[in-house]
Amino acid sequence: MTYLETAAQFYSQVAQTPEVGLCCVQSTPLQLPGLKIPQPMQEMNYGCGTTVLGELANQPTVLYVGVGGGLEALQFAYFSRRAGAVIAVDPVAEMRQAATRNLEIAAKENPWFDPSFVDIRAGDAFNLPVDDASVDVVAQNCLFNIFEPEDLTRALQEAYRVLKSGGRLQMSDPIATRPIPPHLQQDERLRAMCLSGALTYEEYIQRIIKAGFGQVEIRTRRPYRLLDCQTYNLSEPLLLESLDSVSFKVPIPEDGACIFTGKTAIYAGSEPFFDDGAGHILQRGLPAAVCDKTAAKLAAYMPDEIIITDSTWHYDGGGCC
Structure with a gap:
């Protein structure tokens, strides 16, 4: 059987x-x-x-x-x-x-x-x-x-x-x-x-x-x-x-699928906002929901000015993609 x-x-x-x-x-x-x-x-x-x-x-x-x-x-x-x-x-x-x-x-x-x-x-x-x-x-x-x-x-x-x-x-x-x-x-x-x-x-x-x-x-x-x-x-x-x-059922982006696990990115720099040129704009001090892929890129791009929070394992919309 x-x-x-x-x-x-x-x-x-x-x-x-x-x-x-x-x-x-x-x-x-x-x-x-x-x-x-x-x-x-x-x-x-x-x-x-x-x-x-x-x-x-x-x-x-x-x-x-x-x-x-x-x-x-x-x-x-x-x-x-x-x-x-x-x-x-x-x-x-x-x-x-x-x-x-x-x-x-x-x-x-x-x-x-x-x-x-x-x-x-x-x-x-x-x-x-x-x-x-x-x-x-x-x-x-x-x-x-x-x-x-x-x-x-x-x-x-x-x-x-x-x-x-x-x-x-x-x-x-x-x-x-x-x-x-x-x-x-x-x-x-x-x-x-x-x-x-x-x-x-x-x-x-x-x-x-x-x-x-x-x-x-x-x-x-x-x-x-x-x-x-x-x-x-x-x-x-x-x-x-x-x-x-x-x-x-949406196309997989060239840089990989977007997986949301509840992470956020927070800009802590001196300017009013941060724009990575790829569609992600962070207002200073305000958490923005991001997919894990974007979180990794932002953390590597400006490790001293962008804080990435841990996965909360809960996400219900409003993110970066």
Whole structure:
């Protein structure tokens, strides 16, 4: 049995018998006026963070990969209240059936919601059942991390294919603070449980960029799970973190992709402002959000007059690019 078959079998089981707390979600569902989340959806909230952001506008078409219990599909539908606005794809029949039931309950508890807003389809992350450049947002929560590295690349490339120019890939995945040992990577059930397939932050981001995304924004990065020595046969504990990110389908600049991790640049010189001639103007004493690439260039250019602050691992717009 392959790791994907093991994962399908595992999620078939938890679709039929919900396992509360399976993924140890580190953030509460986005609270929105007039939105009531049915209890069965909360019990099947198999994610490590959130992909639904309050900045959604203009009723975007959303492709949600791995429907789960339907919670985030419902949240996305809150912003796009029209038939078929949210396309939810899942290869597991039992999970699709559970999400359908949960969305019918949601319709009874939320007068604004109609089940037609969410179109649930059979499919997987490697063969998304939509046309090229046809959706505004692709989202996935705690799914891509179960893929082996080359399959992750395939999934990212497929997400890139279906996004419109300027579209967004919104993801939440565990990452590892150091490479996960082979004996855990090869444990198919642990991989299905989102405990052994995580990449390091550096490798995860590089695979996003290699898929073609020119801008990546880190929205949150926080502790997720600790793999202890005794249970997982480790010489020292291994911390997993939860990473929420937004990647944009924009061209990669000649000098490399823009990655925002919450760094700022502060000009401390004698002039009222500093202009680097490349589109970055810093007012004296005022922090300006910059991508990591720009931060490194500014720090090297004027190390005595420009202060670069550390990554906060939170960024929500207003930066240099």
